[in-house]
Amino acid sequence: MNKEARPFVKWAGGKGSLLNELTKNLPEFKNYHEPFVGGGALFFRLYSMGKIRKAYLNDLNEELMNAYQVIKSDVDSLINELQSGNYQNTKEIYYKIRAEELKDKVKRVARFIYLNKTAYNGLYRVNKKGKFNVPFGGYVNPTICDEKNLKLVSQALQKVELVSEDFSMVLKHAQKVDLVYFDPPYFPLSETSNFTSYTSEGFTKEDQDRLYEVYKHLDSGGRFVMLSNSYHPYTQKLYQEFDLEIVFAGRAISCKADGRGKIRELIIRNWKPIVSHQNQL
Template sequence: MNPKPFVKWAGGKRQLVQELLKHSPKKFNNYFEPFFGGGALFFELSSKDLIKQAFLNDFNEELITAYKVIKENPIDLIKELSKSKYKCDEKTFYSIRDETPIEPIKATARFIYLNKTAFNGLYRVNSKGKFNVPFGKYKNPKILDKENLLAVSKALQKDELTSTDFEKALTKAKKGDFVYFDPPYAPLNKSSFTTYTKNNFTKEDQVRLRNKAIELHKKGCFVMISNSYVDFILDLYSNKNIFTINTVHANRMINCKADKRGKIKEVIITNY
């Protein structure tokens, strides 16, 4: 089977994958994704055999630990998740949520379990870095998807996984490489959900990203960026000599109010 994202992730790109493919370069050397998240575009490109080697990064260390475990120890992870302790009820959920396993396989099993059973599939931590999303009351979530974990593991075998600042994750990018930026979006309003890590992504970070995109453009890299359709972003990428701004409509799935999950305008920005 073709791999697909193993977690539900805020800002995940599953519904936008076909649009992203349409705007991606047809041929490129290595692939870089400094805000990896759920990895929807990577898995789509990988299933089409378009990736030679990928450099995948996310500032969320728990997420990258999970990818590393899936890459290196999928069988042990599947054995752990097969245990009866990972059942979907409220008491079990809060018991597992309160655990802080150090061992990577147990930590990853907990991470996947919470992602499948927490309210709306949110990943959110408090100021102390503690996961604080309540129980999701799902009837029968698929906590263990054995076939997909094995497919994800296979897709990651030749790739490099890191958890660092996005600029540091791009030190090996060179001419002909494809860099896809999918950062925490510029907020549409003050309540927009951007708490993926303890460190929020600021306006200054958005400017730093734009400057990095210009630097990569000068190197001869293919650059594609997803973000909100807001004036701040439109102004930031207004240099038509470098950037083309394409508008798309995306469903926003991670919102506690169903009526707020509708279609939202987003941008896909390219330098080619």
């Protein structure tokens, strides 16, 4: 067992509350792939369990993947930057840093983490021009530099290949008996619920359909595949040939307070886990 790192950013759809569900009765697998890594909670749990030989972590959010890369290769410089005194939790400093456009990779990651810790409700959202547009959160004493956790994250990433490309590229990397976990932007429960955009391109119904085709292709090639998505007639019908389990997940990030709390969602597997309380659809 390794010491468990935690996600270094707060990320909508994070799987911290579902780790026991996601890790129980996993098959024996070789390498691990996560095409929508986000905060990486499942990866960090699997690493702490000693199950990661090699991993491929991907996300289209380039700022997020730059953060993973810098933490992997130059975590001490990042810690020094975050502790430099330039990242104060004030409204004036927040909007100054939010407006910056930086080329230095370490400073970009420091800005990224600072905004995540101090923005309203921990949202990461960009407009169509790719500009971060979340207002100041006004929190009391947020932990902007968690030195111990950043070092644990860096340690966990040493045998990881980090990429930022379309999720379908997993077909190029994943081999037989590898485990692939998809945690895409969820199919919206209503026309107004899909508030967020983590890249300027968004994630459409056509992308959901493409994802299903990739899932099927991986299944037919002998890979283990697991996917999380919303509990919705569309997703139930789309993946009806596979094993669907209903789980209740906590949601800490939403534009509105009444959008947070326990909601039903699906875990979709292409193997049959032995679960003590399989929910009936």
